Amino acid sequence: MTAVATKAPTPKNPKYQQNPKNSARDIPARIFIWIGLLAGAGFAGLPVLWMLSSSFKSNREIFEFPPRLLTESFSFDAYLAILSDPSRLRFFINSYVVAICVTILTLVVAIHAAYAFSRFTFRMKHPLKLLIISVQAVPPITVLIPYFGIIVALKMYDTYPGLIFTYMLFTLPYAIIMMTSYMNSLPRELDEAVRVDGGSSMTALWRVLVPVSVPGIVSVGVYTFMIAWNEYLFALTLTSSESMRTVPIGLQLLMGQHSFQWNEIMAMSILGSIPVLALFLFFQRFFMSGLTSGAVKN
Amino acid sequence: MITPLASEPASTARPEGPGDPPPSGTSAASAPRRRSHLGRALEPLAFLSPTLILLAVLMVLPIVLVIGYAFMDNVVTNPDPEFVGPANLIEIATDPTFHIALRNTVVFTVVSVVAHMILGLTFAMLLNSKRVSVTSRAVLRAIYVMPWLFTVAVIAVLWRMLLAPSGVINYLLSTDVEWLADPRLALGTVTVINIWAGYPFFMVSLLAGLQGIPGDLYEAARVDGASPVQQFFHVTLPQLRQIIVSLLLLDMIWTSAQQFALIWMTTGGGPLSSTEMLSTYTYKLAFDDYEFGLASASAVLVLLVSMVLAFFYVRHEKARES
Numbered sequence: 360m361t362a363v364a365t366k367a368p369t370p371k372n373p374k375y376q377q378n379p380k381n382s383a384r385d386i387p388a389r390i391f392i393w394i395g396l397l398a399g400a401g402f403a404g405l406p407v408l409w410m411l412s413s414s415f416k417s418n419r420e421i422f423e424f425p426p427r428l429l430t431e432s433f434s435f436d437a438y439l440a441i442l443s444d445p446s447r448l449r450f451f452i453n454s455y456v457v458a459i460c461v462t463i464l465t466l467v468v469a470i471h472a473a474y475a476f477s478r479f480t481f482r483m484k485h486p487l488k489l490l491i492i493s494v495q496a497v498p499p500i501t502v503l504i505p506y507f508g509i510i511v512a513l514k515m516y517d518t519y520p521g522l523i524f525t526y527m528l529f530t531l532p533y534a535i536i537m538m539t540s541y542m543n544s545l546p547r548e549l550d551e552a553v554r555v556d557g558g559s560s561m562t563a564l565w566r567v568l569v570p571v572s573v574p575g576i577v578s579v580g581v582y583t584f585m586i587a588w589n590e591y592l593f594a595l596t597l598t599s600s601e602s603m604r605t606v607p608i609g610l611q612l613l614m615g616q617h618s619f620q621w622n623e624i625m626a627m628s629i630l631g632s633i634p635v636l637a638l639f640l641f642f643q644r645f646f647m648s649g650l651t652s653g654a655v656k657n
Numbered sequence: 658m659i660t661p662l663a664s665e666p667a668s669t670a671r672p673e674g675p676g677d678p679p680p681s682g683t684s685a686a687s688a689p690r691r692r693s694h695l696g697r698a699l700e701p702l703a704f705l706s707p708t709l710i711l712l713a714v715l716m717v718l719p720i721v722l723v724i725g726y727a728f729m730d731n732v733v734t735n736p737d738p739e740f741v742g743p744a745n746l747i748e749i750a751t752d753p754t755f756h757i758a759l760r761n762t763v764v765f766t767v768v769s770v771v772a773h774m775i776l777g778l779t780f781a782m783l784l785n786s787k788r789v790s791v792t793s794r795a796v797l798r799a800i801y802v803m804p805w806l807f808t809v810a811v812i813a814v815l816w817r818m819l820l821a822p823s824g825v826i827n828y829l830l831s832t833d834v835e836w837l838a839d840p841r842l843a844l845g846t847v848t849v850i851n852i853w854a855g856y857p858f859f860m861v862s863l864l865a866g867l868q869g870i871p872g873d874l875y876e877a878a879r880v881d882g883a884s885p886v887q888q889f890f891h892v893t894l895p896q897l898r899q900i901i902v903s904l905l906l907l908d909m910i911w912t913s914a915q916q917f918a919l920i921w922m923t924t925g926g927g928p929l930s931s932t933e934m935l936s937t938y939t940y941k942l943a944f945d946d947y948e949f950g951l952a953s954a955s956a957v958l959v960l961l962v963s964m965v966l967a968f969f970y971v972r973h974e975k976a977r978e979s
Contacts, residue, residue, distance in 0.1 A: 392788055396783050396784075402853070403857075406804075406815055407803050422824065425828065471708075472708040497716065497914075498956075501963075504719075505953075506715070525715065531712075535708065591808075591809055596944070606810070611810060628807070632807050639802075
């Protein structure tokens with residue numbers, strides 16, 4: 360405290376700011392920060408490390424005493440057991456089909472809606488925008504009961520379309536809000552030039568606006584995929600046959616079997632997390648800024 | 658507003674056709690001169706039509722129905738529903754299990770949200786420290802964000818393994834505790850799991866917020882002789898206030914509404930209702946007991962709570978914009 364206070368008036372202050380490692384008085388602060396950082400890393404990372412380690416063990420070793428991170432029976436057997444079982448592979452196929460379809464459909468629908476909100480003025484604009492924002496706050500459990508009946512009546516119970524349209528309810532509002540604010544940040548002259556030349560709105564949207572909106576579209580797409588990949592409640596309620604179950608439900612089915620194969624459960628958890636982890640690796644920058652500033656700013 | 662001009666209403670009436678563009682644009686292109694005032698007014702609605710149809714059929718209709726069901730008996734599975742007035746709502750509101758579920762939901766949500774905030778802000782500030790090299794920060798950031806990247810189902814099975822009686826947490830603490838099966842501990846345990854799973858969202862948002870604070874504010878504070886603690890309370894917190902309020906409200910809405918999967922896959926609401934939440938309570942009424950009228954009444958009460966939170970959120974966002 361005093362260090363900063365006495366240093367403050369000296370003209371060297373900016374230099375202190377740029378290169379703090381040179382300051383000997385800084386060492387206690389750095390130690391303090393590193394203790395915090397490492398404690399945090401343990402809190403966040405150790406459970407994940409244990410999941411990884413358990414997936415390479417034999418089931419007998421998972422609860423052995425004392426616990427070890429690496430055991431002599433290290434193997435990929437648990438992964439092979441998951442990947443060689445067609446009924447479990449099916450969970451993955453289902454999750455991929457549903458999440459990819461949801462992502463594509465959400466993007467197409469949201470781009471059109473965002474275009475309307477961004478480039479037109481019309482009487483219902485603000486009520487509709489408010490509706491779309493508030494839809495995000497409707498608890499899934501509230502709509503679940505009548506929803507079940509509606510999906511059955513639409514003959515979409517236990518089908519891909521049933522899940523896909525359902526997930527779009529949760530992905531669309533966010534996607535529309537994000538895409539609208541992205542398009543609002545693009546100059547109007549871009550697409551108005553097309554319309555002045557006699558081009559249609561569709562031309563202006565797809566030939567001009569969409570190509571320059573790719574960064575926004577990618578970030579919305581990543582987030583949409585994640586929501587669809589992770590959904591649990593509706594996947595549980597709107598499907599019944601094992602061949603329609605998605606990864607989260609498949610995990611639960613694995614837990615429900617009488618003898619817990621913990622190594623296989625962990626292997627499946629990791630396999631089921633790979634798509635999102637991969638998206639994170641590729642779009643880390645976006646995860647760290649765009650996603651959240653958009654979500655918070657609306 | 659929506660009657661003449663054949664091409665426009667046709668596109669509005671068309672069911673889910675997100676793949677094919679509303680025809681308004683093409684018609685306008687073939688005959689640009691013919692585009693009337695009304696056509697221009699309908700064009701945005703044509704662009705919005707897939708969204709509006711989807712929301713109307715799968716969101717607005719269910720909400721209307723669930724409110725209707727709340728006042729009826731013999732709904733969904735039974736062919737002759739019967740209007741019973743507020744009887745269902747009264748029965749739910751006086752059910753002791755509902756009170757437990759409500760209390761648990763409040764405790765779970767408030768503790769989770771506050772802890773998310775504290776952890777998220779602490780980690781964000783540690784990661785923002787200029788005293789740590791850029792590489793270390795990038796590595797640590799990737800570790801800190803990890804819990805966020807796992808789906809709730811994975812988080813649930815992972816923690817069930819860690820917390821098992823002979824699991825690694827009992828080993829590290831030298832205890833022999835049934836974390837999820839002891840009625841006195843279960844609520845605290847699921848709350849800790851939820852804290853672990855949810856803080857990265859705060860951390861990432863607050864980190865972006867911290868990086869947006871102009872450096873000269875700190876410079877000025879230092880020149881005025883402000884200690885790091887004073888800088889935190891007089892520069893950092895006021896600058897982040899708007900983001901923090903937004904995050905708190907958003908997280909309240911999410912946590913209170915979306916905790917179903919975590920609870921369902923760890924404790925199922927037990928033991929002895931000790932982790933019963935409004936969502937699990939409602940789900941059990943509907944899909945275990947087939948009491949759809951009562952379940953709808955409970956669902957409507959859940960909706961009311963969420964709408965109150967959403968109202969404050971939207972109001973806050975409006976205030977931020979202006």
